[in-house]
Amino acid sequence: MNRKRIVGAVAVSAACALLACVGHVLSVEKNGVVVDAEGNEIARLMYDNRMDDGQTVRYDCEDGYEAYIDLACREAAKILCDREGVREAEAFQMLVEEEMTIQTTLCQDVMKGLLDVCGEEQTPSGILVSERCAAVGDTKGHILACYSHSVEDASRNYVTYPTYAGSTIKSLSVYGPAVEDDVVCWSDLYMDSAYCRIVNADGEEADWPVNTRNYTNRMWTVQEALKKSNNAIAVKILKDYGVGNSCRFIREAFGLKTEAEERAVLEGKEDDVLSNIALGYLEAGVTMRDLMGGYQTFANGGSYTPMHAVTAIKSGSGAEYYKEDFEVTRVFSAETAYIMNRMLKTVVEEGGTGAAAFIEGLDICGKTGTSDESRDNWFVGMTPEYVCAVWYRLPRAGMENESPAVFREIMERMEHRKEIGYQKPEDVVEVAYCEKTGLLANDFCVERQNGYYKKQNMPEKCDCR
Ligand SMILES: [Zn+2]
Numbered sequence: 156m157n158r159k160r161i162v163g164a165v166a167v168s169a170a171c172a173l174l175a176c177v178g179h180v181l182s183v184e185k186n187g188v189v190v191d192a193e194g195n196e197i198a199r200l201m202y203d204n205r206m207d208d209g210q211t212v213r214y215d216c217e218d219g220y221e222a223y224i225d226l227a228c229r230e231a232a233k234i235l236c237d238r239e240g241v242r243e244a245e246a247f248q249m250l251v252e253e254e255m256t257i258q259t260t261l262c263q264d265v266m267k268g269l270l271d272v273c274g275e276e277q278t279p280s281g282i283l284v285s286e287r288c289a290a291v292g293d294t295k296g297h298i299l300a301c302y303s304h305s306v307e308d309a310s311r312n313y314v315t316y317p318t319y320a321g322s323t324i325k326s327l328s329v330y331g332p333a334v335e336d337d338v339v340c341w342s343d344l345y346m347d348s349a350y351c352r353i354v355n356a357d358g359e360e361a362d363w364p365v366n367t368r369n370y371t372n373r374m375w376t377v378q379e380a381l382k383k384s385n386n387a388i389a390v391k392i393l394k395d396y397g398v399g400n401s402c403r404f405i406r407e408a409f410g411l412k413t414e415a416e417e418r419a420v421l422e423g424k425e426d427d428v429l430s431n432i433a434l435g436y437l438e439a440g441v442t443m444r445d446l447m448g449g450y451q452t453f454a455n456g457g458s459y460t461p462m463h464a465v466t467a468i469k470s471g472s473g474a475e476y477y478k479e480d481f482e483v484t485r486v487f488s489a490e491t492a493y494i495m496n497r498m499l500k501t502v503v504e505e506g507g508t509g510a511a512a513f514i515e516g517l518d519i520c521g522k523t524g525t526s527d528e529s530r531d532n533w534f535v536g537m538t539p540e541y542v543c544a545v546w547y548r549l550p551r552a553g554m555e556n557e558s559p560a561v562f563r564e565i566m567e568r569m570e571h572r573k574e575i576g577y578q579k580p581e582d583v584v585e586v587a588y589c590e591k592t593g594l595l596a597n598d599f600c601v602e603r604q605n606g607y608y609k610k611q612n613m614p615e616k617c618d619c620r
Pocket of ligand 1: 590592597617618
């Protein structure tokens with residue numbers, strides 16, 4: 156195994172340094188161990204003999220595995236902190252001192268495919284990218300593999316690093332909850348035009364929010380707005396659903412931090428936080444792990460489990476110290492989850508912002524996002540078995556989002572059980588709607604498309620003649 160030395164943690168406070176130090180002297184050879192889903196060792200935790208403090212813990216692992224090991228060790232330490240009332244540094248020491256084994260969900264085949272794609276310094280089209288990250292999970296909260304690379308700060312793990320999610324947030328904060336509460340359906344129409352006028356940075360009046368392309372000043376369906384990531388319509392749907400409602404929803408459903416936004420709403424300044432909620436600029440940021448947690452619900456029929464890597468912790472004697480026991484919460488009805496799933500499928504079809512993620516024969520859906528003038532590029536995608544998030548930070552503004560193509564390359568390296576599909580609930584129907592009115596098509600409607608609807612929230616019949 157090609158091992159690499161990484162300093163994984165943290166000096167402890169003076170108060171406990173002595174205790175830890177004594178323990179260290181008595182147990183130079185002690186190790187904690189991290190194992191993959193099959194029980195194979197993937198990392199070893201030990202005291203770092205190079206450090207004078209005698210209690211800094213480091214880990215050894217194979218190149219490229221650092222982000223996963225960091226994630227798993229911190230998760231295990233958090234479990235120890237909660238149970239023993241100790242601080243993180245002390246928890247790391249316990250893992251070594253008690254020779255604990257951390258069992259994880261890491262899948263070697265998925266990890267190898269991920270490294271094959273993201274270990275490269277460049278995007279599929281050959282642009283050099285120093286800051287990048289990707290992760291693959293199943294649809295039940297397990298992180299199977301992840302990779303994070305940062306030149307800015309080598310210890311930064313972008314899987315858990317809060318940042319702006321851009322338009323990937325829209326499904327979680329706007330479309331999902333609005334479909335859930337029957338505020339909108341597939342073919343409701345919204346005008347593609349400015350929501351309001353603002354004074355921009357140059358002191359001039361301007362339309363807000365802008366889209367990637369100019370306003371068309373025509374009516375778009377909800378589905379088309381999601382497919383093409385229309386900002387103005389996302390803001391309008393958010394207003395119809397309620398800004399405060401959305402804050403509460405993403406906090407309660409996905410654990411996102413919305414304190415600043417909820418304060419603004421209480422102070423009557425909800426229009427000040429429209430871009431936070433609708434366009435992915437939450438003040439506290441969102442992590443890749445958060446996004447995967449949210450999007451798994453569109454693949455698994457509406458259930459949320461926090462994304463995690465640790466399934467069990469065993470003590471040195473082999474006794475079970477911890478076993479995962481997450482409460483699975485229903486955040487969307489099966490009907491909402493399926494309708495969102497079908498809408499997100501159109502994102503990877505022709506004309507959608509994520510078309511580069513499409514793979515023939517695999518039922519893929521997902522959503523793109525960009526922030527910082529398109530330097531930060533996201534794609535969060537799903538198959539019936541997996542959820543995968545990709546984030547690449549490009550060297551310049553205004554370049555094309557290649558994260559959907561990275562997603563495709565990762566998926567192409569993985570095994571897929573083609574017989575598995577998404578479950579269509581009985582109370583969802585696929586029917587034709589009239590493109591002119593967004594209402595259910597009658598025999599006279601000329602331009603028609605299929606949409607997915609809840610039986611209890613069907614549009615009326617169109618009156619074309
Ligand atoms: Zn019609």
